Amino acid sequence: MRTKVAIIGAGPAGLLLGQLLESYGIDNVIIERQSADYVLGRIRAGLLEEGTVRLLDEVGAGSRARREGLLHDGIELAFGGARHRIDMKALTGKTVMIYGQTEVTLDLMNARKAAGLTTVYQAADVTPLDFDTDHPRVTYVKDGATHEIECDFIAGCDGFHGISRASVNPTAIETFERVYPFGWLGILSETPPVSHELIYSNHARGFALCTMRSMHRSRHYVQCSLDDHVDQWPDDRFWDELKRRIDQKAADELVTGPSIEKSIAPLRSFVAEPMRFGRMFLAGDAAHIVPPTGAKGLNLAASDAHYLATALREYYDEKSSAGIDHYSATALARVWKAVRFSWWMTSMLHKFPDTGTIGARIQLAELDYVCSSQAAMTSLAENYVGLPF
Template structure:
């Protein structure tokens, strides 16, 4: 099999890259080790930066998002029950869109199926060959048979545990990581959201988040120790703990019900450098991980593949490799700024036992400064809704 670009991973990063290349007339094959149904079963983020929403519109997959998504002009922050609204639209004229990653993935899959572009699911034992040469190859097993794709470039969009970054020799890559001593216990419930906008809450018992997937489906989180298990958190215990961490008036409005999904997500920050190795490029979670506090993971992935697609189009249409040569530096410049913002929000909103009473007073001072400073609020709004390209 021959193609111009082999994309490893059929999550939103790989599917968006495939769609961008398809729109530019560049042939690409997507390989995914899981089934399409498994990919769609993943429960992930639901906040799109304005630039991400604009990108999906531009490639023709924004129709359902436009109809069913929920635009948000701001978010609420809470510290020990004290509330502060950050008015994105009033401060900087921007907003975000609430639309689940599962729905983004479904829309991209539907568009790819409609166009007949090639996606190979349940591709096993994927391996990369000659990525630093002129004719990269991808081998995989499908239905018991060995197959090979020859291509010009390989895009690694296969996540943190994928094969593409693991295929890079250790001496050729550096990694930077921080693992936090807690995770987010998340519950999905078919009840209306407790508020019209997201609420990020700091409490002495730990962080909490009130989010949503639609007008009738809500997503809630509480901070738990890293060693906690889902089995230790029956629904009643979760709802009781969430109420304790919220402003009393908000807690009173909370509508509870049986969870339809419950999981614990560990928190980590991770960056790999560089992101290009000959004709192999890393994008999305294969390249970097952020804590979910600032809702950045999906948005970073979409930005990465937007930059990569632009570079590949330049290669094929303008016969220039300037964009390819600048890919890693350009993505990493934005990545580290986003890592900083996610670290800052995580540091403000979570409890860190090792920092003690002094640490909590510093967090309170940070919250009070944010409440008193328009410039600080503008900075938060700019980062949350999406920084411009570096």
């Protein structure tokens, strides 16, 4: 098989990149080691920046998000027993949309299917080869037979544990990482949200977040130990702990119910530099991970796809390599700003085991400053709604 761009990974980064390339007339094939149902079964992020929604519109996959997504003008920070609203729309003129990553993935899958584009699911032993030459290729095994895709470029969109970054010579890549000393225990329930906007809560017992997927489906999180297991957290224990960590009004209005999904996610900050290796590019979680506190992971995948698709269009339409030569630096400039913001939000809202009482008081002072300073609120809002790309 021959194509211009072989994309490894059928998550949001790979699917969006594929649709953008198709809209620019650039042939592409996606290779995914899991099944389509498995990819759709991943419970992930649910907050989209305006730029991400705009890209979905551009590739014809945004209509359902426009109908069903929930636009939010602000967020609430809870500390000291009270909530304080950050009016993002008033501060920046922008909003965010609550729309689950699973739904984004489904919409992109359907758009790709409607366009008649090739996606190979359940491909085993996917291997990017010769990307340091002018003739890269990708091999994989399907139904017991080995297949090869010859291409001009490879896009590694296969996540943190994928083969793309792992195939790079270790001497050619530098990684930066911080693993946080706690995780997020999250549950999904068929219950109405406790508030029409997200509540981020700083509490002596640990962080909590009240969010939603729709007006009848809620997603809640509490900070937990990395040693915890979901079996240690029956629903009643989770709801009781959540009520302790949010303000009294929210606790009184919280509607509880059986969980339909429950999981513990570790938190880390991770960046790999550069994001280009010859004729292979990394995008999305293959190149960077941020803690979910700032809601940046999916949105960074979208901006990576935008930068890479634009660079490849310039290469094919204008016969210029300037875009692909600058892809890594351009993408990383936005990535590092998101890493900083996500780290800052995480540091301000979570209980850290090594900072003691002085750390907790500094957090409260920081929160009070953010909620009383126009400049500080604007800075938070600008980053939360998404820096331009």
